[in-house]
Amino acid sequence: MAIRTHRASATAATGTAEESWIEVGGLQKFYRPRRSEPTHALSDIGFTVRRGEFVSVVGPSGCGKTTLLKILAGLIPKSEGVVRISGRDVRKPIPEVGMVFQSATLLPWRTILQNVMIPAEVQGLNIATHRKRARELLSMVGLDGFEDKYPHELSGGMQQRAGICRALVHDPAVLLMDEPFGALDAMTREHMNVELLRIWRESGQTIVFVTHSISEAVFLSDRVVVLSPRPGRIAEIVPIDLGRPRDISLVSSDAAGVYVKRIREHFNGAGAID
Amino acid sequence: MTMTVKPPATSRKPRIDLRERPEIVLVPAVFVVVVAGWEFLLEPLGVEAYVLPRPSQIAASLGGQLGDELFWRHLWVTLQESLAGYLIGVAAALVLGTLISQIRLVERTLMPYIVAFQTVPKVALAPLFVVWFGFGMTSKIVMAAVISFFPMLVNVVEGLRAADADRIQMLTVFGASKAQVFRLVRLPTALPFIFAGLDIGIVFAILGAVVGEFIGAKEGLGYLLLQTNYNFDISGMFAVLVVLSVLGLVAHFLIRFLQRRIAFWAEDSRVIGA
Numbered sequence: 001m002a003i004r005t006h007r008a009s010a011t012a013a014t015g016t017a018e019e020s021w022i023e024v025g026g027l028q029k030f031y032r033p034r035r036s037e038p039t040h041a042l043s044d045i046g047f048t049v050r051r052g053e054f055v056s057v058v059g060p061s062g063c064g065k066t067t068l069l070k071i072l073a074g075l076i077p078k079s080e081g082v083v084r085i086s087g088r089d090v091r092k093p094i095p096e097v098g099m100v101f102q103s104a105t106l107l108p109w110r111t112i113l114q115n116v117m118i119p120a121e122v123q124g125l126n127i128a129t130h131r132k133r134a135r136e137l138l139s140m141v142g143l144d145g146f147e148d149k150y151p152h153e154l155s156g157g158m159q160q161r162a163g164i165c166r167a168l169v170h171d172p173a174v175l176l177m178d179e180p181f182g183a184l185d186a187m188t189r190e191h192m193n194v195e196l197l198r199i200w201r202e203s204g205q206t207i208v209f210v211t212h213s214i215s216e217a218v219f220l221s222d223r224v225v226v227l228s229p230r231p232g233r234i235a236e237i238v239p240i241d242l243g244r245p246r247d248i249s250l251v252s253s254d255a256a257g258v259y260v261k262r263i264r265e266h267f268n269g270a271g272a273i274d
Numbered sequence: 275m276t277m278t279v280k281p282p283a284t285s286r287k288p289r290i291d292l293r294e295r296p297e298i299v300l301v302p303a304v305f306v307v308v309v310a311g312w313e314f315l316l317e318p319l320g321v322e323a324y325v326l327p328r329p330s331q332i333a334a335s336l337g338g339q340l341g342d343e344l345f346w347r348h349l350w351v352t353l354q355e356s357l358a359g360y361l362i363g364v365a366a367a368l369v370l371g372t373l374i375s376q377i378r379l380v381e382r383t384l385m386p387y388i389v390a391f392q393t394v395p396k397v398a399l400a401p402l403f404v405v406w407f408g409f410g411m412t413s414k415i416v417m418a419a420v421i422s423f424f425p426m427l428v429n430v431v432e433g434l435r436a437a438d439a440d441r442i443q444m445l446t447v448f449g450a451s452k453a454q455v456f457r458l459v460r461l462p463t464a465l466p467f468i469f470a471g472l473d474i475g476i477v478f479a480i481l482g483a484v485v486g487e488f489i490g491a492k493e494g495l496g497y498l499l500l501q502t503n504y505n506f507d508i509s510g511m512f513a514v515l516v517v518l519s520v521l522g523l524v525a526h527f528l529i530r531f532l533q534r535r536i537a538f539w540a541e542d543s544r545v546i547g548a
Contacts, residue, residue, distance in 0.1 A: 073447050099447045105440045108539040109462045118458070119448040150539065170448070 021206050022049035022072070022174065027081035029067055040231035041067050045081070047225055047237060049206055051173075056209045056217035059227030060267055065210045068232070069178050072208060073099050085174055095123055098167035098205075100180040104159035106151040112138065112162050113147040119170040130169055137165040140202065141195060157188040161195070168203060175205040179212065193219055194248050201245065218242075218259045219251050226266050235266045327509035336513040345498070349517065352483050352495040355411050356521075359418020360479035364472060367423050371430025376456070388427070396421045397485050404490040414486035414494065421482035422475035426468075433467025434460050466540040469533040476525040480518065 029042035041064040049055045057065045070076045071083055074093040083090045085097065098119065106115045113134055120130035138147060141161040143154075151159055160180055167175055181189045193216060200207060211217050217224045218240055226235045240259055242250060250256050292299060309329045316326060323331065339345040373380045374388075400417050407413035437460045445455050487496025495514055502510035 075443060075447060093447050093449055095449050097447070099444070101440065101444060103440065105438075105444045107441065107459065107462070109537075118445070122445065122448050122450040122454050122458070152539070 021051040021053070021086060022208065023082060023084040024048070024068075024072075025082040027068075027071070027083060028079045029064065029071065029076075030079045042071075043231040043233040045232070045234060047234065049208060051206055052204055054200060054207045054209065054220055054222045055225060056211055056221040056223075057225045057227060058211055058214055058217045058263065059232060060229050061212065063227045063229050064232030065212075065227055066178055068227075069099075069176050069208065069210050072174075073097055073176050095170065096173045098170065098172035098175050100160075100163050100167045100175065100177040102179045102182055104151070104156075104163035106159055106162060106166075108151055111148045111150060112143065112154070115151065116162060116165045116169050118166055123170060125170060133171070134165065134169050137168055138162070140199065141165060157184050157192060160184065160192065164196070164199065168199070168205070171203075173206060175200075175207045177207065177209045179210055181216070182212070189216070190248055190251070196220065197246060214260050214263045215251055215256070218256050218263070219246065219248075224259075224263060226263055228266070236263075238263060324506070324508060327512060331509045332512040332516065335507075335509040336516055339510070339513050339517070348493055348495050348498045349521075351411065351493045352414075352480070352487065353521070355414040355483040355486070355494065356418050356476075356479045358411075359415040359420075359482060360422050360476055362415065363419035363422035363479065364426050364475055366419070367426035367430055367471065367475075368468075371427050372434060374427075375431045375434035392424055396424075396482070400482075400485050400489045403486065409490045409492060413489075414483045414491065417486035418479040418482035422479040425474040425478060426471035429467040429471030429474075430464065433464030433471075436467065437463040462537075465537040466533070469529060469537055473526060473529045473533075476529060477522050480522055480525070484518065 025046045027042055027045040028040075030038045030040055032038040045068060047055075057068060059065050067076070071078050072085070072090065074090045074097070077091070085094060088094065106112070107118075110118075113131070116134040116138060117127070117131060119125075120127065120134070135144075135147060138144060141164065143158060143161060143165070146154060146158065146162075151162070154162065160183075163180070167177075181192045184192060197220060209217070209220060214224075221240050224238045224240060226238060227233065228235045238259060242255055242259075313329050316323075316328065327335070370384075374384060375381070396417075399420065400413075403413040403416050403420075407416055437455075441459045441463075442455055445458060450458065483494065484496035484499070487494040488500060491497040495518055499511060499514045502508075502514060
């Protein structure tokens with residue numbers, strides 16, 4: 001596969017940042033609505049992600065996992081603390097980041113290829129080279145032949161795959177994923193998980209993956225950050241030592257089950273987690 | 275590749291299925307039944323032909339009109355008035371609507387006046403316009419412009435605000451500027467609304483021109499309608515009404531055609547009347 005990999009280009013980058021590519025420390029987030037009490041959404045969040053690492057964030061509904069991801073993406077401001085990506089403070093969206101959303105959010109008036117090209121287009125990157133990359137990415141996720149189709153002609157799973165290509169087209173160092181497969185049926189979801197690991201292996205991005213599915217987090221991740229119910233604070237960071245590459249049969253293995261059980265124990269009584 | 279998906283078959287020729295689209299038969303059938311009933315049932319019911327002329331008489335009158343050079347002169351005048359007024363009204367609404375939807379201060383300053391002016395029955399202004407702008411085409415153009423302005427304005431404002439928050443957020447993550455968000459999401463989202471405004475506006479513009487001609491004019495279809503009325507030429511009146519309807523229909527289908535070409539992703543958009 002001729003996809004330019006991030007791992008290859010990354011080795012030349014600063015050696016010190018290699019250890020912790022994403023740094024979050026003492027992060028607090030309050031929502032202060034004008035006419036009601038402030039909500040404490042995130043409390044004292046601290047963790048680091050190494051370059052090329054796959055880290056998932058799990059927690060019950062409303063624990064602030066999406067808020068955390070939006071702060072990492074520079075979409076909403078933090079209240080206190082440190083948020084750095086490749087040594088830079090995150091205050092607004094930075095081009096080193098690609099994001100995959102809960103729904104594919106493809107623009108219905110653009111073809112799949114035109115949708116995938118959006119990051120390159122808004123960042124003023126070379127159109128010809130990135131169009132080539134976009135085609136390669138689409139082919140990598142099994143969407144060759146669909147470049148000139150419109151989103152409504154694709155199934156939900158195919159749309160989400162196009163959304164992943166869009167997040168990767170500008171070759172970002174970091175990929176943030178916000179429950180990207182939550183809307184898909186169980187079969188498609190498992191399939192997409194396998195696909196994602198393959199894409200990750202080939203492209204080498206650092207991934208922060210938010211999900212409410214513990215088994216999904218265990219299957220995908222190097223480490224799982226477990227958040228407690230609101231205000232979200234870190235209950236545990238669980239390293240998943242299951243080796244790589246991983247096969248879908250791992251999901252139902254005893255080894256994975258041990259991790260799932262250990263994480264689930266944090267939510268006994270907390271509800272709202274599958 | 276774990277999954278190969280065949281691209282869907284390209285361009286199937288649309289076949290007319292009567293079970294799916296019964297209106298293809300039913301619409302002409304209703305026309306035939308109504309016209310036949312009108313032609314042959316009024317005589318036995320005792321409705322005089324000079325009060326409600328028969329379709330055959332209207333057709334004869336229409337044929338006579340269409341052969342008359344003077345009639346084409348009237349049609350041409352009304353057409354010019356409607357189109358000129360329409361273009362002015364619609365262009366003004368586009369500019370003002372964009373400003374209102376994008377600049378908070380403009381909205382807050384102008385909205386009360388617009389709401390106040392919108393409640394004025396515009397048709398009631400026609401006598402005033404004739405006094406101000408005379409018996410010529412200008413007063414009718416102003417009337418057509420004013421009356422087509424409001425439905426267009428409402429749709430432009432609503433359409434430019436209708437952009438999906440998730441889509442805007444997606445563009446923001448990838449580093450889009452406000453101008454890029456406007457061009458890539460807000461404007462395309464507004465297009466179906468704008469076409470709805472254009473569609474209502476053209477019918478309103480013809481209405482405005484004809485009403486203007488009622489009040490004071492020496493030519494135009496509105497003037498011709500009054501002349502036939504004074505002469506108690508009822509079938510002549512019907513002939514003019516038929517021409518006016520055809521005018522409106524042609525304009526409507528022209529705009530629908532453009533909409534399907536340009537805003538192809540939204541077949542049925544929310545239409546906002548005024």
